Amino acid sequence: MNPRAVSLQGFGIEMREPDRPFMGLERACVENFFARNDTITIVNILCEVRDKRKTKRIPAGPTNTHNLGSSFLDCALAGLQRNDTVQYLILRHSDQGEDCRMQINPTCIREFFRYNQTVETFSYLVGDSAEDAEILGTSLQFNRKSREICLHNMSEDASISFFAQLPGACKLDTLTLRDCAFATDVGLNVLAKGVGECDCLKRLDLELIPQDQEGDLLDDLLSRLCPFLVEHPSLRSLKMGNGRRLGMSGAHAIGDCISFDAPIKEVDLQVEELTIAGAHALAGKIPFFEKLRTFRLKCTFMHRESRHILMDALEQNEHLKKWKVDCTKVL
Numbered sequence: 001m002n003p004r005a006v007s008l009q010g011f012g013i014e015m016r017e018p019d020r021p022f023m024g025l026e027r028a029c030v031e032n033f034f035a036r037n038d039t040i041t042i043v044n045i046l047c048e049v050r051d052k053r054k055t056k057r058i059p060a061g062p063t064n065t066h067n068l069g070s071s072f073l074d075c076a077l078a079g080l081q082r083n084d085t086v087q088y089l090i091l092r093h094s095d096q097g098e099d100c101r102m103q104i105n106p107t108c109i110r111e112f113f114r115y116n117q118t119v120e121t122f123s124y125l126v127g128d129s130a131e132d133a134e135i136l137g138t139s140l141q142f143n144r145k146s147r148e149i150c151l152h153n154m155s156e157d158a159s160i161s162f163f164a165q166l167p168g169a170c171k172l173d174t175l176t177l178r179d180c181a182f183a184t185d186v187g188l189n190v191l192a193k194g195v196g197e198c199d200c201l202k203r204l205d206l207e208l209i210p211q212d213q214e215g216d217l218l219d220d221l222l223s224r225l226c227p228f229l230v231e232h233p234s235l236r237s238l239k240m241g242n243g244r245r246l247g248m249s250g251a252h253a254i255g256d257c258i259s260f261d262a263p264i265k266e267v268d269l270q271v272e273e274l275t276i277a278g279a280h281a282l283a284g285k286i287p288f289f290e291k292l293r294t295f296r297l298k299c300t301f302m303h304r305e306s307r308h309i310l311m312d313a314l315e316q317n318e319h320l321k322k323w324k325v326d327c328t329k330v331l
Helices: 024-036 073-082 106-115 130-142 158-166 185-196 217-229 248-259 276-288 304-314
Strands: 004-009 014-015 042-046 049-051 086-092 101-102 123-127 145-154 172-180 203-209 236-244 264-273 294-302 321-330
Touching: 004 049, 024 073, 042 073, 042 185, 073 106, 101 203, 106 130, 123 130, 123 248, 130 145, 130 158, 145 158, 158 172, 158 185, 203 217, 217 236, 217 248, 236 248, 236 276, 248 264, 276 304, 304 321
Parallel strands: 014 042, 042 086, 086 123, 123 145, 145 172, 172 203, 203 236, 236 264, 264 294, 294 321
Antiparallel strands: 004 014, 049 101
16 A cells, blocks of 8 residues: 655655545555554645546445445544544545535544544635534544544635534634635524534634725624623633724724623734724724733734724723734835
């Protein structure tokens, strides 16, 4: 069996998935390799992408049934259930077309989250497959270890499918989203509700897809998300990046959220523009942030007036231990 290994460096292994089913003894060999290897801490698999119009999903079934054909990825996940050293698992693919998807057996990914006790960070390039996103969301309901889930390039349809399942997730410590699409009211509402009702979540790190057009996506998202966070029992850190602009409605929303009894202790915002109205709204709330310990704001440009009132407000808050305002250009 030749997995077409691309590179093997130190304690990490990077593989390209063979595009064929594995059966019998060959399947057992792949599982045992990932189960018994006690030196690898990082596994990075470049998954083959199947055209869902032409390829049938390999049937779900028990992971120890060797007479059924399985994808290489499923064999790897089955082995990683018993692995004691891998801490970082990366699953990615090179094709993000809407008719393409990774061939993941729902049973294998569910059993991985149920039994694996070492992987701390699970990074997954979702793409356009709402089906894969839903499988991942439901699988997290069986999670038994505190983990960070990092999702990349997730379309809005896939996001809706994932966040609809998120409230049932177990031991999800950190959710990191990179270049994920949220453009409609439906998508924003499902995200807000999913995060707000995921009681185990401690850290949310959301990076929006850069918006070329005029718009207030960040304001819309904060306006929907923050009301759910006011009574969130465990969220400690909120980070948002790639925002087009932070205006009055978004600043009011995040200010109201932190001014109430929300447990958030760290806020980190990266935006292209902080509007004057947004700065006034935020500055009016900052002195009342009693539980917040760290506040960071990084923006491309802001008006001198905005910077002045924001700095004054931050200096008035005696509860803050760390705060920083970075601006590339002051107008």
